[in-house]
Amino acid sequence: KPKDHFAASDLVLATRAFIEYNPQLKKPDEAESLLETNAGFTDLQSSFDVGDVTDVVMTMKRIAVDIHQKVMERYADNPANRYILSGGGIFLVSFAAACGKIRNMLNTTSLNGALERLLKEMAKPGEDPLNLDEYQRVVGNIKTSRGKAMRRLVYDTFLRFFNGTTPHLDWADAARQMSV
Numbered sequence: 001k002p003k004d005h006f007a008a009s010d011l012v013l014a015t016r017a018f019i020e021y022n023p024q025l026k027k028p029d030e031a032e033s034l035l036e037t038n039a040g041f042t043d044l045q046s047s048f049d050v051g052d053v054t055d056v057v058m059t060m061k062r063i064a065v066d067i068h069q070k071v072m073e074r075y076a077d078n079p080a081n082r083y084i085l086s087g088g089g090i091f092l093v094s095f096a097a098a099c100g101k102i103r104n105m106l107n108t109t110s111l112n113g114a115l116e117r118l119l120k121e122m123a124k125p126g127e128d129p130l131n132l133d134e135y136q137r138v139v140g141n142i143k144t145s146r147g148k149a150m151r152r153l154v155y156d157t158f159l160r161f162f163n164g165t166t167p168h169l170d171w172a173d174a175a176r177q178m179s180v
Contacts, residue, residue: 003083004072006064010089014096015060021100023155024148025093055108059099062115063092070122074129081132090147094154101155102162114162121168135171142175152178 001007017025068085075081084091103111122129135157142149157174160166166173 006086014092017093017097018100021097021104023094023097023151090150094151098155098158131169138171138175
């Protein structure tokens with residue numbers, strides 16, 4: 001697949017992470033779950049309220065189209081960061097889960113406001129408005145349970161930003177809070 005395109009499996013996983021606001025979903029587990037069900041479809045836990053399906057679709061579209069396009073434009077000269085959303089899943093799934101958590105704790109209007117705030121960060125001058133170079137450094141220092149720690153780092157950092165705990169995406173501070 002081209003680097004700027006999303007794998008269908010990543011989008012499905014991100015959608016489920018959004019609905020369940022769970023960053024710890026993994027492809028092998030979800031694939032097995034899908035194959036194990038008699039009807040051949042995923043059974044969302046009954047404790048999760050999917051809510052308005054239009055909200056789910058619109059949020060995923062906003063992430064995969066609007067935000068992804070802005071990230072690719074802002075990081076055009078930096079391949080490590082340019083494809084951070086479409087390049088593998090961990091970042092996308094954890095970001096979608098954080099969006100789902102905001103929607104669940106507050107509402108879709110609040111989530112839309114949080115995403116607007118993120119887009120405003122990307123519009124600010126400077127080479128690294130999302131502080132992704134710091135993200136790459138922090139991830140480089142994670143030595144154990146890398147996947148789990150990376151998913152939690154992305155989830156926690158976006159939640160802290162969306163909640164107003166931090167004025168920008170502060171990856172190092174989130175890592176300190178996690179004791180990574």
